């Protein structure tokens with residue numbers, strides 16, 4: 001379980017996240033919602049170790065979280081257009097392979113097998129050799145998920161992973177994300193600007209307003225009115 005307690009992050013005098021407590025279970029996808037500026041990205045960055053909180057604790061199964069336990073799927077970019085889907089996924093293993101292998105583009109056979117299996121998990125096994133620059137937005141996002149899986153995380157985070165996609169493609173990408181979270185028993189935590197896109201796949205909703213948690217509930221208890229309260233609060 002991922003447990004966040006009394007988390008606080010400031011930028012100078014600006015309090016971005018304050019008094020934040022919640023628990024996330026592995027195998028579940030939690031959707032993070034809130035108005036622009038509510039603190040969603042800041043919270044995800046604290047979990048990924050990209051931002052240093054002023055106070056509070058982040059624990060994974062009782063231990064202090066290690067950044068290598070966490071992978072972040074970015075909204076766009078982060079992929080290299082000129083490389084194939086497979087090569088981009090293999091880049092997710094950076095740091096686990098010796099530098100000379102990275103430089104020469106020689107990857108261990110086990111890493112390659114794993115990368116192909118991860119492309120398969122996101123429905124892109126047949127596209128391994130295609131240039132990422134030639135893929136559609138939804139396919140690119142799925143390569144991004146496979147790349148994050150290549151890091152072998154226990155926690156999978158995504159910051160607005162479907163913002164640039166049409167609603168049908170966005171739903172299908174979120175479905176893939178939820179499936180890998182469930183199948184691999186990962187803690188899944190995804191921020192979305194359009195919460196209803198996750199209707200079919202969200203297990204929980206966590207809502208932030210002015211850096212504080214104002215909603216933390218299973219999706220079965222969350223209706224349009226409760227979502228609206230997060231944005232109106």
Ligand SMILES: Nc1ncnc2c1ncn2[C@@H]1O[C@H](COP(=O)(O)OP(=O)(O)OP(=O)(O)O)[C@@H](O)[C@H]1O
Nearest residue numbers: 011014015016034035036037038039040041042043
């Ligand atoms: N690097 C920074 N320096 C100063 N203030 C920052 C920085 N990053 C974020 N903030 C401030 O912290 C608050 C939370 O920002 P954050 O980006 O976490 O919100 P968000 O919910 O992700 O917003 P959005 O939905 O627009 O991406 C905002 O008031 C923002 O202006």
